[in-house]
Amino acid sequence: MKISSHHTSQFEEIYLSHYSRMKRFAMEYVIREEDAENIVQDVFLDLWEQQFVLMSPSNLFAWLFTATKNRCLDFLRHKTVVRKSTEKLMDDYKIQLQMKLQSLESFDEKIFSDPDIESVVQKAIDMLPEKCREIFVMNKIDGKKQKAIAAELHISLHTVESQMAIAHRKLKELLKEYIPLLLFLLI
Secondary structure: OOOOHHHHHHHHHHHHHHHHHHHHHHHHHHOOHHHHHHHHHHHHHHHHHOOHHHOOHHHHHHHHHHHHHHHHHHHHHHHHHHHHHHHHHHHHHHHHHHHHHHHHHOOOOHHHHOOOHHHHHHHHHHOOOHHHHHHHHHHHHOOOOHHHHHHHHOOOHHHHHHHHHHHHHHHHHHOHHHHHHHHHHHO
16 A cells, blocks of 8 residues: 555644644553653554544544543553552562561571481481372482473372372471471472
8 A cells, every 4th residue: 555645744744733732641641751652652553554534633633532542541451450460479479578587587596406307307208108208309309300200200290299299298297396497398
């Protein structure tokens, strides 16, 4: 499609006549100038693509305001969703930080200086059911990924995950007096 010079000059005239008004209108709602500029630029791009030549001047003015309003609404709705997601992530992060803070505050360095700590941990691991212990040792001691364990033992990934959950639950109970140590073991 070939665009005539008349078409181009008509668009430039509309752009120059209405751009700043549309930008001020958008700024009332989206606050940041860059966002208002982007919105209005998108509106004018839509106008160009829709071959504005068929519009009367009064229709054009109404169309520009309506299109700008709708773009602002979309922008604000998107920002609201993003903000809610961010707040949820921050809440989760704060909870995690609080748990870590409490863990560190209750941390007793004597646990690690206890000469029997290794035997306490080994006894707890030995108390796990055989398959559960094998999978736990492969993952936490040998450092193997759960997928690799599943492949090596010819079992499903779900089974590995279930056995790890059982191990965590049993070790948490067996080592409840050693919570900071347990955190190192289960991470």
